[in-house]
Amino acid sequence: MKAVCWQGIGKVGVEDVPDPHIINPRDAIVKVTSTAICGSDLHLYNGYIPTVHRGDILGHEFMGEVVEVGSGVSNLSVGDRVVVPFPIACGNCFFCGIEQYSLCENSNPNAHIAEKMWGHSPAGIFGYSHMLGGYAGGQAEYVRVPFADVGPIKVPDSLTDEQVLFLSDVFPTGYMAAENCDISEGDTIAVWGCGPVGLFAIASARLLGAGRVIAIDRFPERLRKAREAGAETLNYESTDILSALKEMTGGRGPDACIDAVGMEAHLHGPVGAYDRVKQALRLETDRPSALREAIMACRNGGTLSVPGVYGGLLDKIPFGAIVNKALKVKSGQTHVQHYMKPLLQRIERGDIDPSFIVSHRLRLEDAPVAYEVFRDKEDDCIKVVMTP
């Protein structure tokens, strides 16, 4: 089959690889019909996530048709149309029991590597480094899905691929980011980053009753989409964000701040240069300029919600602000399995049509171009969907 393989920093290729097969009883094989490139795939592409090896198959946002099920899977049958959540979860452990699926204790065969990095290991993730399991990803014609009786959700034929594909990651991720803000009626939520996760966070914050959402980015097309999703927007290239947010909120600051940017934040000026140099010298693993700003902007006693991916060590984080302003910090990889069913219902009811984020439709073979365009945000690129 054809699959998108990591070939080194800034390089992916579409290669012929062997077809996957059932390895464990609870596996299923899914024939991919649509797969997307996630912003977090760019962290792999740009070489900022350790333990990615040449030849690893990428991709954790995918859906398709079940073509084979293992003997331990009774709730799926061949021919089912399913969306697959990006974290792999067993459904049996303590964390799966409390529906914190991205913390599954049993799905990462390389948990010892993650433990060295973070003290404890989260769940395994499709196509996202060996530290997180080394599972072959979904930017391929076929994927082996472990614990298939727990993760994949069946979707009705009345909805298109693009309407349901993002249940695999970015829609639940944006939704959980908003939910983590514990929104009360009328709250003001500020969102850094208007990529797919930011856009879904904006839309979800509105769904959850936020009075006002303020979105921050620099790309006009993304800011336009943010306005469409229900936000007021600020361009950080032309505005001083901290004073603008203070002014807009009558001096108090947003009730909650969402960092939907993560480890490769872009910032002009000396601070941006400082982080780029330190990251290049491996003195810090992440460039946290959006996070710093979100901490400083947040109102006293407010909530900081971080769906953006950070991998390791961050520098110059104003932790004193977190303590003295009594901020609550919420983060984590998304517990996708927990959100899929209610969010699918919202899509079916017409509360939201997630396909609004799609900007580029390409074939799987075009992955090398797709990654480049997405990374450089050329051609107003927001979300790339590929079909095998």
Added chain:
Amino acid sequence: MSTPFTSSPGLDRSQSVPPKDVAEADWYGTEAEYEEYEEYGVTPMLEPRQLTQALGWFSVVLGLTELIAPRALGRAIGVGEQPALIRLCGVREIVTGIGMLSERYPSKWAMARVAGDAIDLALLGAATRLPDANRARIALTASAVASVTALDVFASRQLESVESTHAPVETVAKAITINSPPETLYRFWRNLENFPRFMRHLDEVRMTGERTSHWVAKAPAGTRVEWDAEIVEDEANSRIAWRTLPGSSIEHEGVVSFEPAPGGRGTIVRVSMSYVPPAGKVGVHVAKLLGEEPGVQIDGDLRRMKQLIETGEIATTDGQPSGRRSVLGRTILGRWLS
């Protein structure tokens, strides 16, 4: 279970200085050393480690001198102006010196020093033919090198014997919480035949009686080690301990306990295992039964056990596709062949 051995005793005396009034059962070193301790109340003084350290530092200092002041040194030892060659010898001295100071098994570095001494002696012999050679000084130097060589040979022999007879003893203890009641876990562990399903170093465990079992473990180079063990403690739903029968080729013991986690959150399983290999070279290999990093290995074992109990299978990616190619496969010829 307690086991007195924490590390390779002959090599790492810094960690094995016994506290006062050590009972024989808790002694770290050999029997002869214990007798000495009982008689004099001090730790034995013959220390291959100290000689190694001294030789290591000597090597580093000599090497630095050769690097920094090759000309002065050349004149002093009677070989005249040979700065390049002397600097090279200096680099070699520093490398072997650091090796002896830092390696866990310095005998190989001591052998490297012996080889280095041989090179030095050969070079000194050749230097006698140089026009600006001072033969008297060269002879003096050669006799000094020869005595250091003798020390190096002595050190490497001694270290080698220490490394091979004091096989490392590995004890590991780990805990894991499992979403299952103690009764289920006790039943699973009580049938020792389940062990190879999650302990990677075991090929087979066969129950040969109600309490006795026969074990087959993987040893290095495709060989196998076998022994018989018996269950020595068996408290239903809370604790099982086993150990090798007397006369086995190795001494192995293990204990597992099951304790309900607070708040009904499953069971805390605590496992402790040790392998005490026989002395000698074979022992060194057997000691590796628990792997190069025993802590990591048993961690993985327990994680697999948890996966098996909780999910019914062991999470793996073995056998999945990737775009990785062999070294040959990356070449044009390789692609053409495939």
